[in-house]
Amino acid sequence: MKVKKLISVLLAAGMIATVAAGCGSSGGEGGGGAKTLRIGDNWGASHPMAAALDNVFKTQIEEQTNGELTVEVYHDGLLGDEANLWQSVRDGSVDFVVVGTPMNQEFSEMLISDWPFLYRDLEHAKAVWTGEVADEVTADFNEFFTEVELLSWGPNSARTFSSSKPLTCVEDFAGQKFRMPNNPIHIGIVEDLGASAQVIGLGELFTALETGTVDGQDNGMVTIVDQSFQEVQSYLYETNHIIATLEIIANKTTMDSLTEEQQQIVRDAAKAAAVQAWDDYIASIDEDRQIIEDAGVTVTQLTDEEREKMIAAIQPTIDTLLEENADWAPDLIAQIDAVQ
Structure with a gap:
């Protein structure tokens, strides 16, 4: 436990320095013409949702854009705690975040993520948040918050x-x-x-x-x-x-800076990451x-x-x-x- 925390602190020092050096240029063009996108979460890399960012979200975007977009993933709250991540994606200092429901006091419909005893089991929860119900709540969310775009719903955990x-x-x-x-x-x-x-x-x-x-x-x-x-x-x-969710949320200005094809690639990658995270989480329970x-x-x-x-x-x-x-x-x- 102590060694793991020490490693996280040492990694944080180097990674935050890198982020600071790039402040104000998020989404800007790199020397080779590639656009770098940053996404932060508040979980260890082994959490199924965090792992899906590395293995699906990042990989799928970089491969399908032929390297025109690169994705930097920051785990363990390196870009801030949940409240800070939510604020950062709203003001554009971070391109994407994975958060739970820090916005539920503004947009009460997000309380549904923390509603007790709502599902029959984990498979039921997955079906809800990868299907039509998720699409409807997403549409409501994106109408309410004009500065961000909710992309997908993954698992936090069954508490x-x-x-x-x-x-x-x-x-x-x-x-x-x-x-x-x-x-x-x-x-x-x-x-x-x-x-x-x-x-x-x-x-x-x-x-x-x-x-x-x-x-x-x-x-x-x-x-x-x-x-x-x-x-x-x-x-x-x-x-x-409570079977809670984690949402991948994008800054709207960042999304608008991408081509229509790139935007669709990002949206598809976010949904694929969420599905993978649900599958991995359910498989990890035992x-x-x-x-x-x-x-x-x-x-x-x-x-x-x-x-x-x-x-x-x-x-x-x-x-x-x-x-x-x-x-x-x-x-x-x-x-x-x-x-x-």
Whole structure:
């Protein structure tokens, strides 16, 4: 864990220096006539969405434009945390970003990405966010935000709870302290379950768990493995209470600077990357669970009975969401439920 963090810091120093040297010339022509495009995310390179940027998005764009476009990918928050990435793609200082939903307070329809217990399983979520529902929400998003263009929807993860204290049923949440992202849905869920929430950045979370500042946290198993949380947690409750998305978003001025053919290549590459990321993520679940169990963590999967108990417990948060988003949420939820 410590070695990995040190390597990330050393890489960051060199890569940020490179970015700084190119500030103000993003999307400009290189010496050989190639246009360099930059994309940033907040994940380790092994995350399926990050890996798809390297293996699909970058590769497909460079190959299909015969090198006229080159793509530089920056992982691990090297271009900023999620809030900074969202601002950077809006103001054009970064060409593309992969973020979750930092914009959901402006555009409430993005709350759907964090809606609890929305899907039957991961395959259902993939079908939703690579199909017609995704196209409809994308159109709404791109009409609302004129300075950016949403290109595709990939997987963040199916969120699970972990703790240093016993966590094998809904009743075990009572009195525990959980780190939660700064998102009212996530905070509402954990408080409905009888626990308390503390907002801590992902980069500080390992230390917070190690020192007992909080008992536990909620993230996908892919993130738990990537961040080595299994080293400082004893229990994992595989609730899959939220199956969240990550979106590839482009700066509109950058897209407008490309030829129509190049724009289509970029859009196709973004969709292909999202599909690959969904497939890789779904395939990684069993492996990630095994890594966590091998570290000595007790993993408990949510039974149908416990699922119903958890949904009943968090009903106040669900009711608030429905009441505050009555203009779009019921219809969109019905559409999602109908996806096969």
